[in-house]
Amino acid sequence: xxxxxxxxxxxxxxxxxxxxxxxxxxxxxxxxxxxxxxxxxxxxxxxxxxxxxxxxxxxxxxxxxxxxxxxxxxxxxxxxxxxxxxxxxxxxxxxxxxxxxxxxxxxxxxxxxxxxxxxxxxxxxxxxxxxxxxxxxxxxxxxxxxxxxxxxxxxxxxxxxxxxxxxxxxxxxxxxxxxxxxxxxxxxxxxxxxxxxxxxxxxxxxxxxxxxxxxxxxxxxxxxxxxxxxxxxxxxxxxxxxxxxxxxxxxxxxxxxxxxxxxxxxxxxxxxxxxxxxxxxxxxxxxxxxxxxxxxxxxxxxxxxxxxxxxxxxxxx
Numbered sequence: 286x287x288x289x290x291x292x293x294x295x296x297x298x299x300x301x302x303x304x305x306x307x308x309x310x311x312x313x314x315x316x317x318x319x320x321x322x323x324x325x326x327x328x329x330x331x332x333x334x335x336x337x338x339x340x341x342x343x344x345x346x347x348x349x350x351x352x353x354x355x356x357x358x359x360x361x362x363x364x365x366x367x368x369x370x371x372x373x374x375x376x377x378x379x380x381x382x383x384x385x386x387x388x389x390x391x392x393x394x395x396x397x398x399x400x401x402x403x404x405x406x407x408x409x410x411x412x413x414x415x416x417x418x419x420x421x422x423x424x425x426x427x428x429x430x431x432x433x434x435x436x437x438x439x440x441x442x443x444x445x446x447x448x449x450x451x452x453x454x455x456x457x458x459x460x461x462x463x464x465x466x467x468x469x470x471x472x473x474x475x476x477x478x479x480x481x482x483x484x485x486x487x488x489x490x491x492x493x494x495x496x497x498x499x500x501x502x503x504x505x506x507x508x509x510x511x512x513x514x515x516x517x518x519x520x521x522x523x524x525x526x527x528x529x530x531x532x533x534x535x536x537x538x539x540x541x542x543x544x545x546x547x548x549x550x551x552x553x554x555x556x557x558x559x560x561x562x563x564x565x566x567x568x569x570x571x572x573x574x575x576x577x578x579x580x581x582x583x584x585x586x587x588x589x590x591x592x593x594x595x596x597x598x599x600x601x602x
Contacts, residue, residue: 322455324470326414329455334403339555339594341547343394351389353415353435355480357444357452358382360404365395375542376439383448383480384441387412396547399594406452408473412436418477435481442483451476498540505530506540510552517556518580523549557581558594565602572599
């Protein structure tokens with residue numbers, strides 16, 4: 286099955302077309318689609334992502350698809366965001382959690398930390414097919430409640446041992462040879478049932494919708510982001526920036542995180558380090574000068590931050 290994605294990585298548009306088991310390698314790092322299993326209306330993906338430097342990635346849309354997505358987070362605590370027609374949500378997921386959400390051609394975004402290995406597995410099915418499953422097994426009253434729950438909110442719960450078992454069984458379904466197809470389809474439906482049951486009867490964290498920033502706020506924050514991109518070494522004290530934009534600090538931080546899934550401070554530090562790396566690579570400057578031109582005055586802090594982002598000391602970059 287061909288997977289098409291419209292992805293923007295660090296501001297650069299990339300069109301991905303992954304067929305079955307594939308990968309993308311570039312200067313940012315490595316994206317592996319380790320496994321795809323497609324049965325009727327349900328698709329199962331196993332992803333492995335590792336980046337060389339902290340990377341902000343966006344999917345501008347879902348290629349026109351309206352889907353229910355069930356995502357299993359297996360390796361790192363993450364924060365991701367998605368924007369829809371009437372607002373946006375920021376979702377925090379710990380390692381070992383699963384979430385269910387509707388992606389009606391929405392935009393999603395996440396910051397991938399350098400050196401970390403992100404492992405996800407997910408089920409995707411058309412929203413219409415999900416509704417057919419509900420109508421097949423539940424009463425009309427329960428269907429209305431379930432639709433309100435799963436079609437309008439992001440919900441999550443802990444990945445149970447039963448879910449881990451079924452994930453493993455799907456990954457190794459090829460051992461059933463010509464019977465793999467029917468076996469896999471049954472396991473996908475079983476996994477869906479386990480997740481819905483877990484949300485209904487176990488620990489559930491319903492993500493509250495964040496207010497959509499006004500058009501004026503979005504434009505002001507985007508101008509700020511572009512300024513940081515061009516001149517990261519300038520001082521971006523939160524109070525000063527908030528005053529300049531006519532916002533409170535809390536509103537500045539909330540709107541910035543809603544739009545870019547990271548804090549203002551983290552974004553500034555990330556751009557300063559990228560600028561310092563570019564100076565070292567292209568201009569052969571002394572490390573202290575590159576650090577100073579990038580907005581750093583404490584060399585020890587600069588070196589530690591540089592190693593955390595790029596995995597090497599500035600002198601070895």
